Amino acid sequence: xxxxxxxxxxxxxxxxxxxxxxxxxxxxxxxxxxxxxxxxxxxxxxxxxxxxxxxxxxxxxxxxxxxxxxxxxxxxxxxxxxxxxxxxxxxxxxxxxxxxxxxxxxxxxxxxxxxxxxxxxxxxxxxxxxxxxxxxxxxxxxxxxxxxxxxxxxxxxxxxxxxxxxxxxxxxxxxxxxxxxxxxxxxxxxxxxxxxxxxxxxxxxxxxxxxxxxxxxxxxxxxxxxxxxxxxxxxxxxxxxxxxxxxxxxxxxxxxxxxxxxxxxxxxxxxxxxxxxxxxxxxxxxxxxxxxxxxxxxxxxxxxxxxxxxxxxxxxxxxxxxxxxxxxxxxxxxxxxxxx
Amino acid sequence: xxxxxxxxxxxxxxxxxxxxxxxxxxxxxxxxxxxxxxxxxxxxxxxxxxxxxxxxxxxxxxxxxxxxxxxxxxxxxxxxxxxxxxxxxxxxxxxxxxxxxxxxxxxxxxxxxxxxxxxxxxxxxxxxxxxxxxxxxxxxxxxxxxxxxxxxxxxxxxxxxxxxxxxxxxxxxxxxxxxxxxxxxxxxxxxxxxxxxxxxxxxxxxxxxxxxxxxxxxxxxxxxxxxxxxxxxxxxxxxxxxxxxxxxxxxxxxxxxxxxxxxxxxxxxxxxxxxxxxxxxxxxxxxxxxxxxxxxxxxxxxxxxxxxxxxxxxxxxxxxxxxxxxxxxxxxxxxxxxxx
DNA sequence: AGACCATGTGAGATCGATCTCACATGCATT
DNA sequence: AATGCATGTGAGATCGATCTCACATGGTCT
Numbered sequence: 009x010x011x012x013x014x015x016x017x018x019x020x021x022x023x024x025x026x027x028x029x030x031x032x033x034x035x036x037x038x039x040x041x042x043x044x045x046x047x048x049x050x051x052x053x054x055x056x057x058x059x060x061x062x063x064x065x066x067x068x069x070x071x072x073x074x075x076x077x078x079x080x081x082x083x084x085x086x087x088x089x090x091x092x093x094x095x096x097x098x099x100x101x102x103x104x105x106x107x108x109x110x111x112x113x114x115x116x117x118x119x120x121x122x123x124x125x126x127x128x129x130x131x132x133x134x135x136x137x138x139x140x141x142x143x144x145x146x147x148x149x150x151x152x153x154x155x156x157x158x159x160x161x162x163x164x165x166x167x168x169x170x171x172x173x174x175x176x177x178x179x180x181x182x183x184x185x186x187x188x189x190x191x192x193x194x195x196x197x198x199x200x201x202x203x204x205x206x207x208x209x210x211x212x213x214x215x216x217x218x219x220x221x222x223x224x225x226x227x228x229x230x231x232x233x234x235x236x237x238x239x240x241x242x243x244x245x246x247x248x249x250x251x252x253x254x255x256x257x258x259x260x261x262x263x264x265x266x267x268x269x270x271x272x273x274x275x276x277x278x279x280x281x282x283x284x285x286x287x288x289x290x291x292x293x294x295x296x297x298x299x300x301x302x303x304x305x306x307x308x309x310x311x312x313x314x315x316x317x318x319x320x321x322x323x324x325x326x327x328x329x330x331x332x333x334x335x336x337x338x339x340x341x342x343x344x345x346x347x348x
Numbered sequence: 349x350x351x352x353x354x355x356x357x358x359x360x361x362x363x364x365x366x367x368x369x370x371x372x373x374x375x376x377x378x379x380x381x382x383x384x385x386x387x388x389x390x391x392x393x394x395x396x397x398x399x400x401x402x403x404x405x406x407x408x409x410x411x412x413x414x415x416x417x418x419x420x421x422x423x424x425x426x427x428x429x430x431x432x433x434x435x436x437x438x439x440x441x442x443x444x445x446x447x448x449x450x451x452x453x454x455x456x457x458x459x460x461x462x463x464x465x466x467x468x469x470x471x472x473x474x475x476x477x478x479x480x481x482x483x484x485x486x487x488x489x490x491x492x493x494x495x496x497x498x499x500x501x502x503x504x505x506x507x508x509x510x511x512x513x514x515x516x517x518x519x520x521x522x523x524x525x526x527x528x529x530x531x532x533x534x535x536x537x538x539x540x541x542x543x544x545x546x547x548x549x550x551x552x553x554x555x556x557x558x559x560x561x562x563x564x565x566x567x568x569x570x571x572x573x574x575x576x577x578x579x580x581x582x583x584x585x586x587x588x589x590x591x592x593x594x595x596x597x598x599x600x601x602x603x604x605x606x607x608x609x610x611x612x613x614x615x616x617x618x619x620x621x622x623x624x625x626x627x628x629x630x631x632x633x634x635x636x637x638x639x640x641x642x643x644x645x646x647x648x649x650x651x652x653x654x655x656x657x658x659x660x661x662x663x664x665x666x667x668x669x670x671x672x673x674x675x676x677x678x679x680x681x682x683x684x685x686x687x688x
Numbered sequence: 689a690g691a692c693c694a695t696g697t698g699a700g701a702t703c704g705a706t707c708t709c710a711c712a713t714g715c716a717t718t
Numbered sequence: 719a720a721t722g723c724a725t726g727t728g729a730g731a732t733c734g735a736t737c738t739c740a741c742a743t744g745g746t747c748t
Contacts, residue, residue, distance in 0.1 A: 013490065015734055026698040031736060038737090039696050061465045062411070063735035066402045066703050071466065073445070080431065081446075087427045091420065094448060098455075103462055105413070105445050106421075108434060115438075122443060125401045126411060150353065234629055263629045270633060289574055289603045293610060295635035355704060366728040371706060378707090379726050403705035406733050 014055035022051035034059070065127055074316060075123040075131045077107045077116055078157075079201075083232060083260055085286055085305060086134070089157065092309030093132060100317055102129075109136050111201060111231070117143045124152070130320050132312050134158045137200035153319035157312045159202030160329070167315040169308055169330045173203050173285075176301040176334030177210025177255065180283040183299075183336060184253045185218040188345035189281060192220075193244050193251030194227045195237060195261050207257045207285060226251055230261060237264020238271070245272060245280070252345055253281040259288040262298060277343035287337065296340030304332050354395035362391035374399070405467055414656060415463040415471045417447045417456055418497075419541075423572060423600055425626055425645060426474070429497065432649030433472060440657055442469075449476050451541060451571070457483045464492070470660050472652050474498045477540035493659035497652045499542030500669070507655040509648055509670045513543045513625075516641040516674030517550025517595065520623040523639070523676060524593045525558040528685035529621060532560075533584050533591030534567045535577060535601050547597045547625060566591050570601060577604020578611070585612060585620070592685055593621040599628040602638060617683035627677065636680030644672050 020030035025044060032038040033048035034057075040048075051057075065071040076093055078086040090106050097104045105123060109116035113136045120131070120143050130153035135144065138161040147154045148166060156168040184192050194211050197204035212222045225247060230240035237256070241264060244251065256262040262284030269276055276282050276296060284291070284300045291298040311330050318325070360370035365384060372378040373388035374397075380388075391397075405411040416433055418426040434444045445463060449456035453476045460471070460483050470493035475484065478501040487494045488506060496508040524532050534551050537544040552562045565587060570580035577596070581604060584591065596602040602624030609616060616622050616636060624631070624640045631638040651670050658665070 016736095017734075027735080028698060028700095028737080029696085032697090035736085039694085041696060044696080058461070058465050060406075060467065060734050062402050062406045062467050063703090063733075066400075066406055066705085066734080067736045068703085071402070073466070081421060081434075082424070082427050082431045084422070084424070084427075087422050087424075090446075091422045091448065094421075094446075098459075101462075103445055103447070103459075103466065105443055106430075106434075107443070108431065119438075119443075121398070122441075125398050126413070126443065127400065127402050260629075263633075266630065266633050289600075290606065290630045290634065293603075293606050294630065294633055356706095357704075367705080368707080368728055368730095369726085372727090375706085379724085381726060384726080400704050403703075403733090406704080406735085407706045408733085 013060075014052075014057045015060070016057070018055055019048060019051045019057050022055060023047040070127045070129045072101060073103045073105055073126070073128050074320075075105045075107065075120075075128045077109055077119050077123075077131065077133045079111050079134055079136075079232065080108045081106060083258070084288060085259065085303075088305045089309035089312075092306070093313040096310060096313040096317065100320075109134070111136050111198060113137050113140060113200070120147075130154065130316050132157050132316055135161045135164075135202065137198075138162055138202070139200060153316055155312045155316045155319075157308065161202070166327050167312075167319065167329070168327070169312040169315065169332075171203075171303045171308070171332045172334055173206035174210035174213070176285060176303065176336075177207040177257075178214040179334065179336040180255050180285070180299075180301050181211050181214035182218070183338070184255070184281060184283060184342065185214065185220070187253075187281065187342050189253040190220055190345075191223075191226060191249070191251045191253070193254040195230055195240055195244065195254060195256040195265060196227060197232055197257055197261075198229065204257060211255060225249075230264070232258050232260050234260050234264040234267065237261040238268040241265045241268035242272060245269075245274060251280070253283070253342070256282070256284045259284060259286040259291075259300075262286075262288065262291075262300070266294060266298075277341050281342040281345070283342060292339065298341045299339045300337050301334045302337050303334050307332055353400075354392075354397045355400070356397070358395055359388060359391045359397050362395060363387040410467045410469040412441060413443045413445055413466070413468050414660075415445045415447065415460075415468045417449050417459050417463075417471065417473045419451050419474055419476075419572065420448045421446060423598070424628060425599065425643075428645045429649035429652070432646070433653040436650060436653040436657065440660075449474070451476050451538060453477050453480060453540070460487075470494065470656050472497050472656055475501045475504075475542065477538075478502055478542070479540060493656055495652045495656045495659075497648065501542070506667050507652075507659065507669070508667070509652040509655065509672075511543075511643045511648070511672045512674055513546035514550035514553070516625060516643065516676075517547040517597075518554040519674065519676045520595050520625070520639075520641050521551050521554035522558070523678070524595070524621060524623060524682065525554065525560070527593075527621065527682050529593040530560055530685075531563075531566060531589070531591045531593070533594040535570055535580055535584065535594060535596040535605055536567060537572055537597055537601075538569065544597060551595060570604070572598050572600050574600050574604040574607065577601040578608040581605045581608035582612060585609075585614060591620070593623070593682070596622070596624045599624060599626040599631075599640075602626075602628065602631075602640070606634065606638075617681050621682040621685070623682060632679065638681045639679045640677050641674045642677050643674050647672060 020027045033040045033045040094104045107119040132155045154166045228240040228244035230236045287300045287302040360367045373380045373385040437444045447459040472495045494506045500508045568580040568584035570576045627640045627642040
């Protein structure tokens with residue numbers, strides 16, 4: 009026989025008071041006599057009473073849950089972000105619902121709608137694309153606290169936390185050019201993704217600043233998984249005149265490229281040089297160690313969560329845009345190439 | 349001016365019907381006239397009506413949310429599991445709340461209580477320890493669907509999905525012994541964690557079966573993070589007579605050990621042999637490639653989620669225990685050691 | 689004595705949804 | 719005509735909590 013959880017009504021009956029009195033005693037508002045309060049607390053403990061948050065939220069407005077819609081938590085970048093947000097949420101006695109958009113706009117829209125119908129109090133979203141921003145606009149209209157993370161969306165005026173993707177990509181390409189590379193490949197994500205576009209832009213502008221005309225044959229598109237990146241790298245380096253260097257736009261793709269090179273018998277940095285965007289645990293343990301553009305992962309999730317909780321605590325401030333710098337960590341995966 | 353979401357009451361007023369009729373029309377139960385239903389649907393669309401799930405859940409019992417309490421989603425093993433559970437949950441139109449116990453029992457208890465007060469419908473839990481199982485027992489008493497994952501707890505009769513940890517550890521140690529190693533180190537997690545205990549047990553029984561007396565000086569305890577594992581490995585290999593081989597009990601610790609060895613100028617497999625529990629993306633790209641005990645990560649989360657949804661769909665079956673086998677993947681991180 | 693305030697309590701309304709059942713209409717059957 | 723059934727509608731109850739305000743008591747001040 010399943011035991012039905014005790015309700016406030018049960019507690020009130022056990023303590024021989026009204027529900028209103030029981031609620032006052034348990035939540036310390038209004039007036040309650042000392043003796044009455046003692047009896048109510050005793051009853052609550054005896055019955056294992058645990059207030060129903062749904063009922064509370066229905067009366068008062070919202071559940072203590074924030075929603076977080078990221079690309080895919082299998083990506084160590086997003087896993088770290090989700091972890092940091094959860095830690096701060098726990099501190100504020102909130103629970104965190106994490107959804108993975110898997111970089112699919114429809115899924116992002118669907119997830120957001122689903123979470124809103126749950127009366128979720130606020131959202132941290134890594135928007136998939138800005139083809140359609142109605143769902144985000146609607147959040148703004150309804151005054152729902154929203155923080156965009158990793159990517160921003162034109163026309164959505166709200167708090168955001170991003171990294172200088174363009175500058176980071178530019179640093180990588182400038183470094184490859186300085187090392188003599190002219191045919192520089194790019195392993196990139198879907199250009200509907202904001203970060204992907206910025207990294208492409210940094211790639212292209214650095215090429216042009218170095219007097220190199222960008223060439224589509226140097227670019228291979230991949231989803232952000234190791235498996236897809238292996239395929240995309242193989243495609244890129246199977247062509248007649250392959251790149252002499254490769255820039256990969258996230259750590260899973262970097263790892264995929266490494267595996268593809270190994271499968272193709274391509275040696276780094278002897279045959280091909282490699283620079284990856286974002287650091288990862290074993291970048292300094294591979295042979296050779298991988299040169300990366302590092303972003304301050306440990307700062308990003310915390311910054312976004314802080315912004316959200318400021319808003320949730322009722323503070324009404326203008327939208328803040330936080331932008332973190334990247335840093336080029338030169339290791340051993342780039343070799344100098346003669347001018348030819 | 350924030351727009352308050354439309355309620356059923358608004359829709360009913362707009363369509364000039366009662367709330368009961370509006371509800372019937374929108375949810376297709378009971379009787380509603382065709383014309384009436386048309387007017388109601390029109391009103392709902394016009395007002396952007398989105399039913400309040402809290403109110404529904406309060407009336408009907410529970411929210412479409414399942415809770416998942418894992419060790420730490422930064423661990424790729426748990427990230428993969430969480431991802432797979434979320435994918436299946438989405439298919440069943442559920443949302444997933446992920447909490448990280450961080451292998452702290454109090455935090456696990458607190459998270460569970462918090463989620464229960466939200467009327468969460470079911471739980472997948474990787475229990476931290478079995479020192480105190482009251483919180484899990486209470487779930488069973490209240491007939492809340494529960495699936496234990498990765499670890500089980502004595503005395504808790506419910507669905508579970510685990511891996512043969514003991515057998516996996518035994519395979520690793522047997523292999524190291526067969527390669528001539530007698531001083532075999534163990535980098536392990538807190539023994540309150542079920543998997544940790546099983547892996548220790550496999551380690552010890554394989555040693556004894558090989559005629560080797562287990563020695564506490566060969567064991568170093570670490571939390572399951574790269575940073576902690578670096579420290580623990582350095583401690584273990586700084587002693588007078590260090591091990592000739594090391595078994596690490598999860599992929600983050602394996603990576604930490606690699607980094608520690610590199611810092612200490614220890615060469616694998618020349619100076620020390622290494623076997624890790626659980627495979628990871630770059631295990632085949634490090635120099636040397638790492639020998640690992642692989643577990644079927646892609647199966648575990650799905651199996652647990654399937655069990656949970658069976659229970660949630662009302663099926664009343666006896667508790668099922670699913671146990672997956674591990675597989676030793678021999679690569680290049682173990683060298684043969686002479687009998688001395 | 690009357691007015692005002694503080695303290696304490698409980699009935700009933702509220703939150704937004706679903707559900708129940710009384711009532712109404714129309715049709716078919718006896 | 720009476721009865722039974724199907725269809726359709728709406729008032730009010732329910733879910734479990736919080737909130738409001740009427741009522742009661744006691745004390746203080748004018």
